[in-house]
Structure formats: C-alpha cells, structure tokens
Amino acid sequence: MNKKIKQKEFIIEKTLLLFAGITIITTIAIILTLFGESFLFFREIPIWDFLTGTTWAPTLKPRSFGVLPLLVGTLMVALFSSIISLPLGLGSAIYLSEYSNKKARKVIKPILELLAGIPSIVYGFFALTFITPIIKQILPQTEIFNVASASIAIGIMTLPMVASLCEDAMMAIPDSVRNGAYALGSTKMEVALKIILPSTATSIASAFVLAISRAIGETMIVAIAAGQSPMLNFNPLASIQTMTGFMVNLSLGDIQQGTIEYKTLFAVGAMLFMITLIMNLIAKGILHRNKVRY
C-alpha cells in the first residue's frame, strides 16, 4: 500500500520534471534549428556580406543578401513605435499610480488590458484602413504602405505593456514614502517626478527595453501595413520591409527545405532571435542591478 503510494509519487515527480524539461528542450531546439540552418546559409553567403550588404534580394536573380535594409526597416519601426509607447505608457503609469483614485483605476486598467489583448492582426487592419488614410490626408506624399502607420499601431499596442510594468514598480513604493513628501507640502507632480520616477528608474528602463524588443519582434502589423519593399531608406512615410515582414512574406509561398530561400529564412530568424534575446537579457540585467528595496 505505502510502497504503491511512494512509487506513484516518484513517477509523478519525474513526470513533472520531464514537463519542466520541455522548456529547456524548447530553447535548445530553437537554437539548434535557427543556428543549424544559418550555419548552412553562411557556408554559401559570407557573413560579412550578409551583415554589411545594402541590397536585399534573396529571391530575385541576381540574388543579393545584404540584410541592412531589413535591419534598418526593423529599427525604424522600433524607434518610431517607441516614440509613442514609451512616453505614453510611462505617463499612463504615473497617472494610474499617483493621480487616479481607485474608482478610475478600476475603469482604466481593464481598458488597457483590452488594448493589450487585441490581436496584432487587428492592429494591422486598423493601421492599414484607418491610420494610413489619415496620414495620407495630412501628408499626401505618403505611400500606401509606410513605416509611420505601422509604428503608430505598434506603439498603441505596446503602450499597455509599458504602462503596466511601470505601474507595478510605482505601486510597489509604499505610501509612507509619498506621505512623507506630502507632509512637507509637495504637490503630486513633485512627488511623482522627484521621488517616484527616480526610485523606479531601473524598472522603467527595463520596461522600455522590453517594449522595444516587442516592437522588433512584432510581425503581423508590419506585414500588413509597412510594406514589402526592402529598400535602404530612412523615410518614415515610405514603404520598407522588416525582418519579420520578410519572413512572413517568404513563408506565404511554398519554400522547400534545402533551398537557399529556406536557409535565408532561418538566418534572418536567427538574427531576430539574437537581437531580442540580448535585449531581454539587458532588460533583466537592468532590473537586477541596484533594485530599490523598502
């Protein structure tokens, strides 16, 4: 009887360990597949040409594998979207933690959650059918597919994430700290900017990095609204292609394993993975350094 229970417990523990192990296997599999195919890719295309080339034409002859246009496109989207998500997310967080009362918070938080829960495909639709026409009306030279529209949509989509990460950090500061300042006659603004912001600076920085990383990995919005033209340009009103946009575009066709297209897909995927991984580690690192404790 007891031996049976012990056996059962043992089997369960090992099963759960196996479940947990799946997460490790996942990471290993990601690394192996991405870098395995990339390795094959770089046997054909010199890595230097890949990283510094300015022409991206992997499917059209004459083929060219300079990834800079994709990289620049991706970074432009990340930059422009963070112009929206970072300040507005931070502002929302300050409002929620320092200015709003409980009742307002109860209304605002679900709205932000809803905004965060809407699938990116919907934001893509919104960007293409709503934001782009408005931009075009203001600036007629805007192309149908453009960086600005996709960036605005990504900015709105990642705003709630910034807000909630920052707000969590701000709410963790005990009220006694605020009350001390209020007792000295400080206004809410002074408390927010001189006490709350400095002491949550690391969390805010970490949230910012995470938001940018999210924007870099975002796919459907750029696939729909930013275009599929891998030109090296810095004009936010023009069409570009991002790394993710390229990957989606290529996958829509039928690609065979072993072809250069298939390998290119993984090379770009590996680069995307590396960039986001490094950013996520940076975000974690910032958070772990000088964590303020109360």
Added chain:
Amino acid sequence: MIEQEENKQQKNDRIKSRLILNKPKNNEESINTSKENIKIECKDIDFHYGTNHALKNVNLQIMENRITALIGPSGCGKSTFIRTINRMYEHVVDTKIEGTIHLDKENVLAPDYDVTELRKKVGMVFQKPNPFPKSIYENVIYGPRKHGLKNKGQLDLIVERSLKKAALWDEVKDRLHTSALGLSGGQQQRLCIARCLAVDPEVLLMDEPTSALDPIATLKIEDLFQALREEYTIVIVTHSMQQAARISDNTAFFLNGEIIESGLTDDLFTKPKDSRTEDYITGRFS
C-alpha cells in the same frame, strides 16, 4: 472514596519518580504498569536550520495519556521541537536532525519509518486555525479519504464521531455542508482538531493552539483537552504560564534550543530547580 484518593497519590508519586529528566528508567516496569507508559522518547536531538543550531541535545520523555506542556521564550525552539516528532521539518529545505525519537519503541527518525504512518499516529494542530476552504464535512473526511476510505456510511460515521470528540458536533451538525470558513475562530480550531482525530491518531501535537482565540473559545478548547487526555497523548506548546499550569501534567522549559528543566507541572511551577526556570515562570525573564 478513600481508596481512590490513595490510588491517585500513588500514581502521582510514580509519575514524579519517573519524569525527572534523563533519569534512568526501568523499561520492564513501564511496560507492566498499564497507564504510565512512555509514549515518546526523544534522545539527544540536535536540529539545524542551515547553520542555525535550533535544538541542542534535547532529551524528553512524553507520557502516554498525559498532557505535556512546552514553555519558553519566543524563538527558543518549541515549534522546532514539536515539528521533529511528526517530521514536519522535512518540508523546510536545508535542515538537519540528529538523535532518535522513539514512538512506542520505534525510531521515527529512521529513514525507513514511513512518514505517512507516523503522521497518521501523530496528529498536529497549528497556531492559527487552518481549515481547508471546503465544507465542514469535507474538512473532517479529508484525511481518511486521502488514506483510501471511500465508503460513504463509514465516512459519515467518522465525521460524527470526530466532531463529537472535538465538542463541535452540536454546533455544526445542521450545517455540515457549509463552508468551514464561515465558522468562528474557536470553532475552526476545534474543526482542525476534529480533522486530526478523524485519522485516528494516538498523539496530538498542538503548537499554541489557543493563541489566536478569545478567552471563552480558549476555555472551551482547554476543557476539550481534559476529555481528550483519556484517549490521546497530548503535547502542547503554550506561551501562557497559566494555561500550562491549568491543563498539563508535565512541563518542559526550553531556552535557546535546550531543555533547561522538565518534570511534573506542579513541581516545576512550585519548586523549580533551575534559577532560569524560576525567572521565566515568575515573569522576571526578559
């Protein structure tokens, strides 16, 4: 009448003679005298939380069908000690125990001693009532059911018997299937005692069972102990000197992880041998 008195006197003398700490004891005799058995014998217990040496060479005999009170200032190791008896420390990481604890002559600290069997024999009641967020009925049958009992009739019987023993039956018999969290603190604690009794233990370990309760609920539980004493061996940690004096037969005084003094409650409180014991029970301790 007179005979009975005499009997009691004899009995007390026997207990006195045996309960002094580390006094060499005659095993045959204790087996033969039916009511004065040593139920639990702890020898040379050393306990570590990581590097914190929480129990130092603790020796104690716990008598069957008696109430043993453990007293001592906060942090002296009472809870740690009581948790060694049912091996609850196994759920804390990085602990180390040395020594032996014999329950009915078997060393419960031996690796092959089954902890499930141990805890079925040695029940535990905690400082704060901790009923499960389930119905009163479900709380009581939780143990028996997990130990494999499925028969509804038997389970019903266990519920009634356990709740009656815990002096809770009359208060809850009409609401067995309502949430246990709707009970008062004192009722919840008695429910936890009933939950314990439902697995038919022989020993009850109680870690400050009344410290979260009001005086009236405390009194009820103290009365309950006197009734339970007939059937069970009870070990109780308490911070209340009055409680220890009121309800216990034997007392052990802990200080800094050591037992300073142990023996009959009456003796320990009226003529303590160690000055530190005296300081503590007279409240001169800081």
Added chain:
Amino acid sequence: METFQQKNIRKRKLKNSILHIVLASIIVFSIIMLLLLLYQVFSEGLSRLSWSFITSMPSRFPDRAGIASALAGSIWTIGLTIIFSVPLGVGTALYLEEYANQKSWWTKLLQLNIANLAGVPSIVYGMLGLAVFVKFLHFNRSILAGALTLTLLILPVIIVASQEAIKSVPSPLKEGSYALGVSKWQTIVGVIVPYAAPGILTGSILAVSRAMGEAAPLIMIGAAGYISFLPKSPLDSFTVLPIQIFNWTSRPQAEFAEIAAAGIIVLLVLLLSMNAIAIVLRNKYQNRMD
C-alpha cells in the same frame, strides 16, 4: 499683495495641474484609440456579417466568401493547444513551486529559461515549429503541428501565471494536509490546485486567447493555404481566423477589407466570450472558497 512664497506655491500648483491634465489626456488617448479601433472594425464589417458568412467557405468573390473553414481550424487548433499546454504548463509550475529545490542551479536555470522564452518573438516559435514539427517529425502543415507550435509559444505564460497562483496558496493549508500524513501529490490535488485554480484558470485563458489571435507562427509553418473544407482530424491541413483575416486584408479591393473586418468581429467575439467565461468561472470558484 501676494508674497513671493504664495506666488511660488501658485506656480507649483499650476504646474501640477498641467501635468495632471497631460497625463489624463494620455489615458483619454488610449481610450479613444480603443474606441476608434472598434468603430473602424464594426463600421466596415458589420454589414458583411451574416449567418452565411459564418457557414461559407472562403472564395475569390467577396460576396460569397465566408469563414467556416478558418473558424473550424481555429477551434480545432485552440482545442488541441489547450489540451497540450495547460497540463504541461501547470505541471511545470507545480514542479517548480512544490518539488524543485529553490536554491539549486537547475531550478534557477529553468526559471531564467522560462523568462527568456516568454520574450522570444512568436514568429521564432513558428520557425521552430516549421523545422521540428512540420519537417523533422513529418506532421506536415497539420493542425497538430500548429497546435504544438502554439503550445510552446504560450507555455511560458501559463507557467508563470500558474506559479504565481500556486505561490499564493497559504502554507498553513499545505501543512495542514501534510500533517495528516497526506502525500505530496494528494496535497497538490486536494488543497493546492483547488486553491490556485482561479489564478491558473485566468492565466491559462489569457494565454490561450493570445494563441487564438496569433497568425505569424502559423504562417511560418505553412498554414496560409486556401482551405475550402472543414478539418476532420488533427492531421488535416488547416487555416485559422487570423490568417484568413490577413489574407483578406492584404487584398487591394475594398470589399475584402469589409469581410476582413467581419472576420475580425467574429474573432473578437470569440476572444471576449473566452474572457467572459474565465471571469464567470473564476467568480464561481471564488464564491465556493468563501
């Protein structure tokens, strides 16, 4: 005459009010964006929404196009994803919280790894699915391959949410169970999981809704084909709502934008009802608890 100090205070108060207004308008901006988005979707799509839209297969002709195969594909994929991901996620969380030695390097590695996986872009999971499930295991472009890909994608979310929920179980409850001689697994089933259930449920539903809205990883595994039949087994090829919406959005004709919007309405309704179910279940559980 105002003193210098009074003037100073007035200035500070004014500044404070300005910041208040600025911050409040940021919130208002978010709310307006949400409303605009919903307005845009509904104004475009509502007129296209009909019973035949839901029961028809996709078509080159906007008037005849429907979402039947995509809807069925989504339900199949999500159903399988739930079956795979919830036991795996909750099991891993239980392992981490109840079994693993919190101080060991192995546990730390697991935790760090899960945190990092949560930040991996969804499209990368699509590549993993393509290489492992589609090509290596030869599941081809099937529902099974899609569901497994989505499972890996949302696993970290479910694990983290479940861990939080399991952490919140008061240790006196666990001790109460252990002290009765009840084994670890029995305690998990009897006390820990029931107590943590609302949190696990909420986290899982959030994760599953995320999977339901994902298009990118499934496009990577090749689920973007033209599907005009209802899938009958996990090995059938398939498409899902977000991909169908993507297809329609990518076409230049205005009619297709309208049916894309109609598809979005269906998707949003599904997501909202899943969340509503989560809230109802959670409340029911919580009422039972107290």
